[in-house]
Amino acid sequence: MMIAAGDTVQVTIWDAEENSIFGAAGVTPLQPEIVSADGSIFVPYIGSLRVAGMAPTTARERIEEELIRTVPSAQVQLTVEPGQTNTANLAAGVSAPGLYPLPNRNFKILDLFSQAGGPRPDLNSPQVRLVRGSRTYGIPFERLLSDPGANIAVRGGDRIFVEDDKRQFIALGATGAQSIFDFPEIEFSALEALAFIGGVNAGSANPEGILILREYAQSAVKDGIAGPPQERVVFTIDLTSADGLFSAGNFMLEGDDLIYGTESALGPALTLFGLTNNLASVVSGN
Template identity: 35%
Template structure:
């Protein structure tokens, strides 16, 4: 009688566990391969599930580039002595007569020690009128004043110097060793020279981005590209704002990986294989190397190339599938480029759920035996 009772208890426990598993499922890190494929367009879902091939890698292997537009690259260097609004000038005017326009009786020189350049960039000089100073060098201003006075006094001699003010300046902030406002001087007319003047970047150079904001327009470039492409070493302009930032790109790692987290890029270009390695690789006891997925919102143009279609409209959801067990699976993963905002998800191997089921069943059966022993 006790034997039948024991068997009955075991059978009841197993039945309850199986029923519970069927109703609720076991704990896991995310969907399995079957569930991911069920969300494809072919299964009336809203995502395209694509197996990665060499052709797919060629279609998506376009990384967003940084660089300056022609508004920045076509700007010529300005002189280190260029006058700007707010500068204060000192003017000395000699006249070749005893009773000149400006000089007093018995003197032939007139000193205007503090002439400030107004907000519109002009100064006022008696008998010469308003003179455009902003954007000109002291030598150019001297010639303009001389020409205007020459018709009123014989052979005037003019000297112009900057008495106060930095002239053209730029501001540098962010990941730089010396934040501040710097004057554009003869040695620092270009971007690289000014960054060096500010002490250089304060982050890993390979991950540093330099942003320049000028007159409402913005351009960005990788710090290393400034030295590899001379075209990006742009001439600076008064009022430029320079911001140095560390690379802000990241991807999300989920599933049976060594770490489930938001992960920053460690290199300018990051492959799927490098991304997996960066989070500690696949979990040896749980990961399914045939189920490595990369989830991405792809542009219409690239999505059509990948799918071989021309009827897609707008951004598309694509799920790229990497099978690391294929003969060239590791090569495909090495050539697959991860982009900012991607999600890398690795499914659990099928046996993992089976093992969990067995553990749940045997554990529950053991609990039932314990309860039976207690009841006796």
């Protein structure tokens, strides 16, 4: 750990001389000093001494080196209590939340989680959020484990918390179950979702007419190639063809998608919902 502004430094001076200027006891604990904005502390018989950027051992040696000019037999003991600029706040969603000191400038997020016991086991597909200054960054914990580049260094003052994946999708119509479902995984395909909800109703569903209804933000609407042609789009899945099954396996659901199993011919349903895109074309990019 490097000493930084805001840390509290406790210096204790040992002097074996009988008539020590620090008193007859031989051990003199000084008042704790908060490292100032310019990185310095005050030490008697030395004055203002810059310690920011030093390891505690280096700062102790520096104080002792300066002090022995006045007190030849002096020995120094130094402890540091990290301040905000040398700690990170693991605020919630872990087994042991709290303030954690940063031992060095290369202390990574996963290092912090290893000290705190990792995300709570009751969280569904845990999502990591890092608040730094006025900005918030997010990444799924699973991706943090698998992508070394995402395991960035923590900075003093960072606030980190873990929360549930709040995404949900809805299943209605002639599907195996009609309800609102949480996303069980980070990436969840339409085919996996159909298996998750028990497929479709074998007696009434039209396997050629499984619809995925999605509503985009107005800002995302493009020309139909670089982005959706309009806010409300309906994608179709044909479970009777190999191409349809492969396409469903490659099509990733988004939060608030609606899976609807039709019970009649596909044409009237498409007229009802307006725009329809062929799912295989969307996945292939054509």
